[in-house]
Amino acid sequence: DGMSVFEALAASGLRSLRYWKEVPGIRTIVVNDLDPVAVDMARENVVRNGLKEDLVTDSTEESNNNDNEQKQQEKQQNEETIKHNLRPPGIHLQVGDATHEMYISRLPPKLYPHQITPTQRLHQKPQYDVIDLDPYGSAAPFLDAALQSIVHGGLLAVTCTDMAALGGSHPETCYGRYGAMPLQRSGYLQELALRILLYHMSVIAGRYGRTIRPVLSVGMAFYCRVFVEVYDDKAGVNNLSLSHGHLFQSTKCSTFHVTPMATNAFVTSKQQSQSDNNNNIANSDNNGANNKGRNKKNRASNVYRNGRGPCDLGEPVCGETGASYKIAGPLWTGPLHDMDIVNDAISRLEAAESNKGIHPTAGASPLHPLHTATTLHGMLVSVSEELPDVPLYHCLPTLCSAVNSPTIPLTTFKAALINAGYRVSAYHKEPNAIKTNAPNSVVWDIVRAWCKEHPPAKRKESKRHRKGEAQGSNAPATAHDPADIAARILAKEIQTKGIDFDTIPKELLRGERKKAKRWALNPEANWGPKKAASGRNKKRKLEEDDNDVENVDGKKNEKEEEDT
Numbered sequence: 001d002g003m004s005v006f007e008a009l010a011a012s013g014l015r016s017l018r019y020w021k022e023v024p025g026i027r028t029i030v031v032n033d034l035d036p037v038a039v040d041m042a043r044e045n046v047v048r049n050g051l052k053e054d055l056v057t058d059s060t061e062e063s064n065n066n067d068n069e070q071k072q073q074e075k076q077q078n079e080e081t082i083k084h085n086l087r088p089p090g091i092h093l094q095v096g097d098a099t100h101e102m103y104i105s106r107l108p109p110k111l112y113p114h115q116i117t118p119t120q121r122l123h124q125k126p127q128y129d130v131i132d133l134d135p136y137g138s139a140a141p142f143l144d145a146a147l148q149s150i151v152h153g154g155l156l157a158v159t160c161t162d163m164a165a166l167g168g169s170h171p172e173t174c175y176g177r178y179g180a181m182p183l184q185r186s187g188y189l190q191e192l193a194l195r196i197l198l199y200h201m202s203v204i205a206g207r208y209g210r211t212i213r214p215v216l217s218v219g220m221a222f223y224c225r226v227f228v229e230v231y232d233d234k235a236g237v238n239n240l241s242l243s244h245g246h247l248f249q250s251t252k253c254s255t256f257h258v259t260p261m262a263t264n265a266f267v268t269s270k271q272q273s274q275s276d277n278n279n280n281i282a283n284s285d286n287n288g289a290n291n292k293g294r295n296k297k298n299r300a301s302n303v304y305r306n307g308r309g310p311c312d313l314g315e316p317v318c319g320e321t322g323a324s325y326k327i328a329g330p331l332w333t334g335p336l337h338d339m340d341i342v343n344d345a346i347s348r349l350e351a352a353e354s355n356k357g358i359h360p361t362a363g364a365s366p367l368h369p370l371h372t373a374t375t376l377h378g379m380l381v382s383v384s385e386e387l388p389d390v391p392l393y394h395c396l397p398t399l400c401s402a403v404n405s406p407t408i409p410l411t412t413f414k415a416a417l418i419n420a421g422y423r424v425s426a427y428h429k430e431p432n433a434i435k436t437n438a439p440n441s442v443v444w445d446i447v448r449a450w451c452k453e454h455p456p457a458k459r460k461e462s463k464r465h466r467k468g469e470a471q472g473s474n475a476p477a478t479a480h481d482p483a484d485i486a487a488r489i490l491a492k493e494i495q496t497k498g499i500d501f502d503t504i505p506k507e508l509l510r511g512e513r514k515k516a517k518r519w520a521l522n523p524e525a526n527w528g529p530k531k532a533a534s535g536r537n538k539k540r541k542l543e544e545d546d547n548d549v550e551n552v553d554g555k556k557n558e559k560e561e562e563d564t
Helices: 014-022 036-048 059-063 068-083 098-103 118-123 140-147 171-178 191-209 233-236 266-273 284-292 338-354 373-384 394-400 410-419 440-453 481-490 535-563
Strands: 001-005 026-033 090-096 128-133 152-161 210-220 222-232 245-249 257-259 323-334 424-427 428-438
Touching: 001 014, 001 152, 014 026, 014 036, 026 036, 026 098, 036 090, 098 128, 098 140, 128 140, 140 152, 152 191, 171 191, 191 210, 191 245, 191 323, 210 233, 210 338, 210 373, 210 424, 210 428, 338 373, 394 428, 394 440, 394 481, 410 424, 410 440, 440 481
Parallel strands: 001 026, 001 128, 026 090, 128 152
Antiparallel strands: 152 222, 210 222, 245 257, 245 323, 424 428
């Protein structure tokens, strides 16, 4: 019968029109906005795009329609489609509260048939197959309603532009909205923002016996965008704590630990055996967790155990600088993407590129050349190259800056990690990212080995530090001056054996990598979020301006009469 799509905050409705014209198999799309000016503009755009015949009569048009027979006929048709759990086909324009529309479209309580009144049945609407949330700011106020009003297996697309909160500039706001603490000035803030958002969505879904499965989670320009599938899965809700964790970040260097909220050796081993991607991956951390979770008969224990902090890893303080940790999270520690879908999207774009931008198969997407096809292809290729089971990453310039060293060549650093037996990748938003399963000690050992071959310049001590005082105060100096931190990191002995910078693995050679424009630049100068549009405020301002003009004219006339 086709899909039903709900664009909750549609504004001018351009995205809804693209859904209708470019995505095959859509039966109904509801274009909703709280601002009547926006809905009027959406109606104009429908007409401009030649889709007036697909427009379903909405409440605004019904009030101006005097044909009672037509209204009665449409009402009967609507009631008939609601009985069959379907919306009337076509494009629906409506002025309304997005959360109210989604709450009356959620799955009703399982009552006996005689307990549901005709009024309740009439006002109950079917769930949506696809919901798109793209507010100006945070999507948090809409997530509870959205995760209830989407069908089992439906797709939920969410955009959040409140990066000041998710990125750590306003941690108190982030905690109030998402129930998690970010980190200020962290190199991985873009990925941390995505994982905080996914954590919040998964917790809300779990309240209703549902789980989420991320399809694509990306940081783009000044916002983050996630696509998740929603499933009715009570067993999956029981395993939700296994996909959550806490972040411990050193206060004086780039060292960090992501620790799980809970562990279950039986579930972990079962998931690993079912995952084809993990069959050939040797992960010492997971193996250690599995050994700890085994019972006396050496079988994986099916008991949920509380997670452990860095103390359990032998680092109650930062192993490099001796500094304390900052705690962030909780955060989502599961995969961010469905790599099968990502690779399929890449194949579609590449097939279209050789066919003048159109997919050679009739009816397959894309239906016409995409203006951003090159940028989209580059982003998806970089996403496909990420390690799916490694949360967060190091920034190479930050690592080198801590020891006052020039930045190590990226390929050279990655080669050293691979030659030491670890995996490494970049991150789609940060070209200098080092996403690796190597422990912090190995990462710093590679930095130390490079500095041993290429000695960095000594960092100058501050005047206050030379006098024995801490910077910015009269307190005694501590060992946290940048010069002392660099000296402390480089003074440690290198424990990792076989660090090789010269041998470049095959996968890092340019000829072996897929050709793509990764990490595209902003499309124009001063690219960023604009001021929030508000048609209602514009009307009010025009009315106030008119009143001011009348008042000024009145005062002028009074003054002229007095003068005469």
